[in-house]
Amino acid sequence: MFGAARTVQKSGANLQFVRTKRIRAGLDPVAQRVVTQLSVISANRKMPKMLKLSKEDFVKHVTVMRAWGVVRKEKKQAEEAQLKQQYESIKEANEDLKHVSQKLFEAANKLEIGKRFPLELRVPTEYPSRSGWFYDYTPRKL
Amino acid sequence: MVFVQLRQFSNSSIAAGRPGYSLVKPVHHRVRIRKQLLSPRFPELKLPPTDVRSPKYRPFLVRQDRVKEHYHNTLKSDLLLINYQHDQKDVEGPKRRKWDMSSPYHINRPLQKPKGQIVPSPTIRARTWKNVPFFEGVSINCFVEEAKANPAAAIAAQLQIQQITNSKVYPIYAKTNVPTWKLRPGMLMGARTRLTGAPAHQFLSTLTELVLPRARDFRGIRNSAGDQYGNIAFGLSAETVRLFPEIEHNQDSWPNTYGFWLTLHTSAQLDYEARTLLSGLGLPFYGNEKVPLLLRQAQGL
Amino acid sequence: MSHFKWGRRCLATNVATPLSNVQTGVILSRVPQVTPEVTDFEQKFYKYQDELERRLMWTFPRWFYFKKGTVAEREFSQAQKYPLPARDGVWFPKGKPEIRHGRDRRFKENIVLPKAEGHEKQGESSATQVENLDDASRPIKPLPRVTEADKTNNQHSLERKLSRTLYLLVRQNNMWKFPAFPVPDDSKPLHTIAEEGLKNLGGEKLNVWTVSHTPTALLKFSNGKLVHDLPQDGIREYLIRSHIIAGEFQLNKIDGCEEYKWLTREEIQQQTDPAYFEKIDCLLSKV
Numbered sequence: 001m002f003g004a005a006r007t008v009q010k011s012g013a014n015l016q017f018v019r020t021k022r023i024r025a026g027l028d029p030v031a032q033r034v035v036t037q038l039s040v041i042s043a044n045r046k047m048p049k050m051l052k053l054s055k056e057d058f059v060k061h062v063t064v065m066r067a068w069g070v071v072r073k074e075k076k077q078a079e080e081a082q083l084k085q086q087y088e089s090i091k092e093a094n095e096d097l098k099h100v101s102q103k104l105f106e107a108a109n110k111l112e113i114g115k116r117f118p119l120e121l122r123v124p125t126e127y128p129s130r131s132g133w134f135y136d137y138t139p140r141k142l
Numbered sequence: 143m144v145f146v147q148l149r150q151f152s153n154s155s156i157a158a159g160r161p162g163y164s165l166v167k168p169v170h171h172r173v174r175i176r177k178q179l180l181s182p183r184f185p186e187l188k189l190p191p192t193d194v195r196s197p198k199y200r201p202f203l204v205r206q207d208r209v210k211e212h213y214h215n216t217l218k219s220d221l222l223l224i225n226y227q228h229d230q231k232d233v234e235g236p237k238r239r240k241w242d243m244s245s246p247y248h249i250n251r252p253l254q255k256p257k258g259q260i261v262p263s264p265t266i267r268a269r270t271w272k273n274v275p276f277f278e279g280v281s282i283n284c285f286v287e288e289a290k291a292n293p294a295a296a297i298a299a300q301l302q303i304q305q306i307t308n309s310k311v312y313p314i315y316a317k318t319n320v321p322t323w324k325l326r327p328g329m330l331m332g333a334r335t336r337l338t339g340a341p342a343h344q345f346l347s348t349l350t351e352l353v354l355p356r357a358r359d360f361r362g363i364r365n366s367a368g369d370q371y372g373n374i375a376f377g378l379s380a381e382t383v384r385l386f387p388e389i390e391h392n393q394d395s396w397p398n399t400y401g402f403w404l405t406l407h408t409s410a411q412l413d414y415e416a417r418t419l420l421s422g423l424g425l426p427f428y429g430n431e432k433v434p435l436l437l438r439q440a441q442g443l
Numbered sequence: 444m445s446h447f448k449w450g451r452r453c454l455a456t457n458v459a460t461p462l463s464n465v466q467t468g469v470i471l472s473r474v475p476q477v478t479p480e481v482t483d484f485e486q487k488f489y490k491y492q493d494e495l496e497r498r499l500m501w502t503f504p505r506w507f508y509f510k511k512g513t514v515a516e517r518e519f520s521q522a523q524k525y526p527l528p529a530r531d532g533v534w535f536p537k538g539k540p541e542i543r544h545g546r547d548r549r550f551k552e553n554i555v556l557p558k559a560e561g562h563e564k565q566g567e568s569s570a571t572q573v574e575n576l577d578d579a580s581r582p583i584k585p586l587p588r589v590t591e592a593d594k595t596n597n598q599h600s601l602e603r604k605l606s607r608t609l610y611l612l613v614r615q616n617n618m619w620k621f622p623a624f625p626v627p628d629d630s631k632p633l634h635t636i637a638e639e640g641l642k643n644l645g646g647e648k649l650n651v652w653t654v655s656h657t658p659t660a661l662l663k664f665s666n667g668k669l670v671h672d673l674p675q676d677g678i679r680e681y682l683i684r685s686h687i688i689a690g691e692f693q694l695n696k697i698d699g700c701e702e703y704k705w706l707t708r709e710e711i712q713q714q715t716d717p718a719y720f721e722k723i724d725c726l727l728s729k730v
Contacts, residue, residue: 034294036507037301041311045543046501048551050197061194068203068488078729079214083271085725086219086659087226093661093681094228097633100679101462107632108656109228113414114365114431117220117422118652120688123212123347124475124606127585133476133601137650137690200499201492206485208478215608215730216474223655223684392508 202340209277209343209423217422218274225269225415233440235263264371266411266436275372275410275419279338280345282307284402285314286332290323293330299400300333305388307345311335332400348386350424357382362426365417370434372410374420377403412436459630466680467633468623468662469641470726471611471651473687473705477588479606479730497551502544522557526550598704601687608728609705611692612714613644616699618667619714621723623680624698633658637683644700650689659684660726662719669718682726 027035053061098105120134155161178187191198236256241248256262267273284303289296296313304311316329337345354360359379368374383399384390406425410416412434417427481489509516526547529539538549546552559580575581592600601609613622624640626633634656641651658681663670665677673679694703704714708727712720 030294034297037297040504040507041297041301041304043501046504048499048501048548049541051194051199051495051499053194058194064488064491067484071484079218080271082725082729083219083222083274086222087271089660089725090223090226090657091228093658094226096661096679097658097681098228100465101460101629103460103629104626104633105228108634108658109226110656111227111433111437112224112418112655113433115224115414115418115655116427117217117418118688119421119424119426120650121216121422121474121652121686123209123350123424124478126208126478127588128477128590128602128605130586134689135601135648135691137648139647139650194495201495203489204493204496205489206478206481211479211730212475215479215728219728220654220684223657223659226655226657228657394510395507 204340207340207343209347210340213276213423217419218276220422221274221415221419222269222271224418225274227269230268232268233266233436235265235436237262263436264411273409273411275408275415277342277346277419277423278407278409279336279342281334281336281405281407282402283314283334283405284332284400286400289331290325290329295398295400296330296332298398299402302383302389302396302400303333303335303402306348306383306386307335307337307341309335309337309341346423352387353378353382353385354426356385362428363417363420365427365429365431368413368416370413370436372408372413372416373405374408374413374416375403375405377401459628461628462626464676464678465626466623466678467626467637467640467658468621468680468682469611469637470621470659470682470684470723471641471687471692472685472728473601473609475608475730476602476605494551500552502546502548502552503554504544518557522555524553524555598706598710601691601705603705604707607707607730609707610711610727611687612704612706612711613694613700614702616667618716618719619704620719621682622698622700622703632656633681634683637685640698641685643697644695645692646690646695648690649687649692652686652688654684654686658682660723662722669716669722682723684726 026032094105094109097108155163178184186195186197189196191200193199236259238253238256241251241254243249282303284299286295286299289299300311300313311333312335313330314332314334316325316327316331319326357378358381360382363374363376367376378401380399380401383401384396389396389399406416406420408416408419410419414431414434417431421427505516505519509519523545525545526540526542527535528542529535540547541549574584588605590602590605591597592603597603603609611622612619615622622640622644624636624644626636631639634653638651638653641649660682662680662682663673663677664680665674670677692703692705694700704710706714708724708729711723711727715723
């Protein structure tokens with residue numbers, strides 16, 4: 001696969017001294033690079049020992065995970081309930097708007113294809129940015 | 143049990159002295175038996191990977207996932223409102239059609255293709271609080287052309303993907319024989335991986351915060367990209383890949399980098415919803431956007 | 444055919460039907476700037492999972508990152524603490540070490556990064572030295588999550604409570620509520636009126652992104668009070684959701700608005716009428 005392996009010329013009967021390139025031990029640099037890369041991907045000799053939990057530790061682990069599951073479930077249910085309330089609220093508002101003004105209703109229910117969140121609305125970071133809130137905003141003149 | 147099925151053997155053949163055969167297809171060819179579950183050896187291999195005792199166990203909730211928090215705290219309720227349409231009904235996608243039975247050959251014939259297409263389209267369900275689109279994960283596919291002549295390039299590509307994503311990578315092998323491209327089946331051609339959950343979020347935030355803002359050849363994701371049903375793909379060039387911090391800070395080990403394709407999987411039902419969601423996660427888009435075919439058909443435009 | 448359609452559409456857009464007692468309100472929010480606070484339980488749980496992950500991690504392939512014979516490699520390997528290898532005739536009370544690539548594979552691996560010389564000196568006199576922002580390798584000093592506005596409890600500031608969603612509340616006609624603007628007729632859609640109203644109320648220097656054209660809720664008022672069934676002369680208020688992205692809200696005292704505050708959900712509960720809060724509670728983010 002990785003050709004260009006080193007070729008060693010043994011010249012037993014050659015009496016004349018010839019200056020040649022010194023042949024280093026090991027692979028040539030290209031093959032060595034591939035071997036290094038493979039060694040990074042491979043699990044060989046890098047795997048830790050398997051976890052062997054005692055019975056008590058195992059029970060502790062299961063308890064911790066179950067507690068986490070309970071917390072997560074409560075959070076999820078609360079969120080879903082709130083989202084449902086929001087949905088009902090949107091529905092109620094639109095149902096009312098339909099009877100108040102058909103035209104406003106149609107404008108409000110247009111399919112929003114091409115709607116984009118602004119890129120300035122960023123995913124929150126762990127610590128605040130150095131620049132702080134951008135107060136000096138001036139709208140672009142069209 | 144589910145597999146209790148009466149196997150009726152043909153009576154006439156038994157009467158004629160021939161060995162009988164069943165008219166019902168036997169089950170044992172269809173049900174895959176996983177032998178490791180039958181064997182008493184290596185009991186920990188039978189455990190699911192979520193169990194600590196399993197050798198496959200890997201904890202994944204190691205820190206607060208800020209992309210996930212952002213989605214649940216801000217994006218989700220916004221997306222519910224954006225996608226809301228009053229009096230919305232399900233839009234039936236074209237499905238396989240029954241034959242009209244005008245010919246006797248229609249009996250037992252496989253169903254007709256859907257009108258105007260080859261495979262059926264899913265039905266677009268009305269949007270409620272239950273099906274707000276969310277980001278499912280990323281697939282990364284790195285096919286290296288140089289690997290035809292130099293298989294070491296495919297190995298370097300595998301390592302590159304592993305370094306960027308911190309996940310297990312799988313090799314890609316050529317499937318087809320294309321003599322003009324000197325491509326033969328079985329050649330090692332690159333790497334692929336699929337990220338979900340926290341690793342996918344981590345990868346996405348690296349991409350949107352560190353890599354794409356500095357990429358010169360990246361204008362955004364084209365608005366025409368997408369598979370119609372909420373999965374959006376785009377490519378990164380070898381130059382852009384250099385901007386990933388894992389590679390940028392280890393330049394000596396990376397004389398060559400390899401571009402790859404990303405597919406962003408979302409649970410959106412149509413592409414335009416997926417784009418709205420992804421823009422909320424910090425990905426820019428450009429170009430013209432069309433009304434999806436299914437909606438145009440439904441509105442009779 | 445097409446001509447007729449065009450004509451009809453033209454007719455529909457030009458004639459504006461006047462509306463009475465319809466308003467459009469705006470839920471203007473500032474989204475969280477930093478990640479939400481982690482509870483004590485969550486913190487401990489993450490710590491536990493992190494330790495497990497470190498224990499189950501593969502050994503760091505140092506030979507890939509530090510080439511043999513380089514200065515970086517020497518510095519790196521000098522900074523590491525190597526475990527004691529197993530030896531014949533030596534008894535190890537905590538079990539025989541199994542060392543692969545310089546790591547005892549029974550335990551997690553501790554990687555120590557060698558410190559750059561310049562930064563050690565900087566660390567000693569960091570209080571006096573001014574941070575050089577151009578130096579990319581300077582030690583990372585994150586800004587505090589608690590800001591000046593938090594300490595003074597400045598409710599006009601957008602830099603207060605960075606981990607929470609803040610909502611704009613105004614005192615309009617002696618009632619703390621979301622700002623609302625009258626809709627005279629149906630010539631303009633609700634969200635446009637909301638955007639223009641915000642511009643008039645909060646000044647030009649305001650970058651606001653309207654989430655959707657669809658109203659998110661309906662509030663029914665009668666004589667300045669929230670009611671369930673709307674009488675003939677009651678006011679309908681459709682709420683439009685939007686986010687502030689940049690700029691400063693500077694109140695112009697019009698439409699009966701006298702004061703404004705940026706408040707979190709709990710503070711809104713204290714500030715507003717209980718009936719009003721009950722109605723809008725589901726629209727407010729808990730984080």
